[in-house]
Amino acid sequence: MTGVRLREGIDLESVLRGFDETIAAAVRSIAAEQIERGYLVQDGDRIKPTASGFLVADGIAREFLGVLW
Incomplete structure (x- = not known):
């Protein structure tokens, strides 16, 4: 999730594969x-x-990570 701080960003769907749908x-x-x-x-x-x-x-990035905790 912290990759969102980089120029190349992140492949969001790839990152989310390991998490439940909620x-x-x-x-x-x-x-x-x-x-x-x-x-x-x-x-x-x-x-x-x-x-x-x-x-x-x-x-x-903090917002994204806040969902995980």
């Missing part, structure tokens, strides 16, 4: 919200930070 749905919801805010962009199977997303990438 957690996966919550993470997808966060991703969709961040895409809507303009902080992430969908690029094929990957989600990547935008230029403004890099400024808040630690917070986005």
